[in-house]
Amino acid sequence: MTLDPQAARQAVDAVPDVPRDADGPVFREPWEAHAFAIALALHERGVFTWEEWTQTLAAEIRRAQAAGDPDTGTTYYRHWLAALERIVAEKGVAAAEMQARYRDAWEHACERTPHGKPIELRPGDFGN
Amino acid sequence: MSDHQHEHDYDHSELSETELRVRALESILTEKGYVDPAALDVLIETYEKKVGPRNGARVVARAWSNPQFKAWLMRDANAAIASVGYAGRQGEHMTVVENTPERHNMVVCTLCSCYPWPVLGLPPVWYKSAPYRSRAVVDPRGVLRDFGVALPAQTEIRVWDSTSEVRYLVLPMRPAGTEGWSEEQLAELVTRDSMIGTGLPKKSDEIAR
Numbered sequence: 001m002t003l004d005p006q007a008a009r010q011a012v013d014a015v016p017d018v019p020r021d022a023d024g025p026v027f028r029e030p031w032e033a034h035a036f037a038i039a040l041a042l043h044e045r046g047v048f049t050w051e052e053w054t055q056t057l058a059a060e061i062r063r064a065q066a067a068g069d070p071d072t073g074t075t076y077y078r079h080w081l082a083a084l085e086r087i088v089a090e091k092g093v094a095a096a097e098m099q100a101r102y103r104d105a106w107e108h109a110c111e112r113t114p115h116g117k118p119i120e121l122r123p124g125d126f127g128n
Numbered sequence: 129m130s131d132h133q134h135e136h137d138y139d140h141s142e143l144s145e146t147e148l149r150v151r152a153l154e155s156i157l158t159e160k161g162y163v164d165p166a167a168l169d170v171l172i173e174t175y176e177k178k179v180g181p182r183n184g185a186r187v188v189a190r191a192w193s194n195p196q197f198k199a200w201l202m203r204d205a206n207a208a209i210a211s212v213g214y215a216g217r218q219g220e221h222m223t224v225v226e227n228t229p230e231r232h233n234m235v236v237c238t239l240c241s242c243y244p245w246p247v248l249g250l251p252p253v254w255y256k257s258a259p260y261r262s263r264a265v266v267d268p269r270g271v272l273r274d275f276g277v278a279l280p281a282q283t284e285i286r287v288w289d290s291t292s293e294v295r296y297l298v299l300p301m302r303p304a305g306t307e308g309w310s311e312e313q314l315a316e317l318v319t320r321d322s323m324i325g326t327g328l329p330k331k332s333d334e335i336a337r
Binding site: 031035037041100117 | 240
């Protein structure tokens with residue numbers, strides 16, 4: 001797997017409107033960088049092409065705008081994340097139910113982790 | 129939006145709804161072998177300077193050029209940092225420790241959910257490793273040497289362990305040859321590593337003015 005700044009720049013060139021500067025992508029918060037890197041990794045693995053990604057992302061942005069998204073540019077990575085969740089399900093990598101189960105498990109992990117300790121997922125975090 | 133719905137519970141960790149979803153995806157894709165978290169970390173680390181407001185560099189630059197701001201920062205870091213633009217999560221107390229010729233400060237941290245990234249920028253990947261943490265405590269001079277930082281033998285090294293209540297920002301020494309520089313120019317010298325004490329600021333001739 002070659003995840004490097006050059007691959008990142010190609011992604012930014014292939015996908016419209018990614019927040020960027022002259023060198024490549026810029027992020028407002030760490031989770032945005034994670035969401036970006038996950039898409040890059042899935043693309044490298046051949047899960048989707050940038051064309052497919054662009055279509056999925058555009059559909060998510062249209063859907064959000066129809067639902068009243070203010071479209072100030074600050075919500076770009078929220079749409080990016082929604083598109084990731086959708087394409088991962090559509091490509092048969094992980095169904096929406098599985099994603100929801102893991103999200104709930106992380107919430108459980110978060111709630112049992114004392115403030116100041118790193119949060120780690122354990123089998124016991126998955127409910128029945 | 130259900131972000132920060134647990135904002136007032138200080139007894140356990142906090143992740144926003146968005147962060148929960150990102151972690152869910154990342155853990156599923158890791159388990160299924162689609163992503164390698166180490167490779168993600170390495171890529172993300174290359175964007176160290178592209179994430180968040182990195183207010184710490186501006187805070188340090190202002191403290192270097194304005195003695196009154198520095199006094200305020202040492203006395204009440206939260207308020208002084210907030211004046212530069214960053215309002216941290218409630219319940220998080222920032223403390224600034226100042227490097228001097230006599231003492232160098234270095235911070236270790238568990239990288240819990242409240243790591244102060246808006247001030248310090250992204251944490252380095254190795255920062256959360258147990259070997260780094262234990263060695264930093266036992267042999268800080270050796271750790272610094274590994275990072276290419278050689279301090280005079282008479283400089284004491286103090287290691288600070290972030291707790292759930294206190295986060296640290298190291299105020300490095302202002303590099304020589306920067307008299308008359310603007311805050312913006314000075315901020316360019318302030319690296320993430322210099323604010324956690326595992327590095328020194330850039331030298332005046334290392335950046336294009």
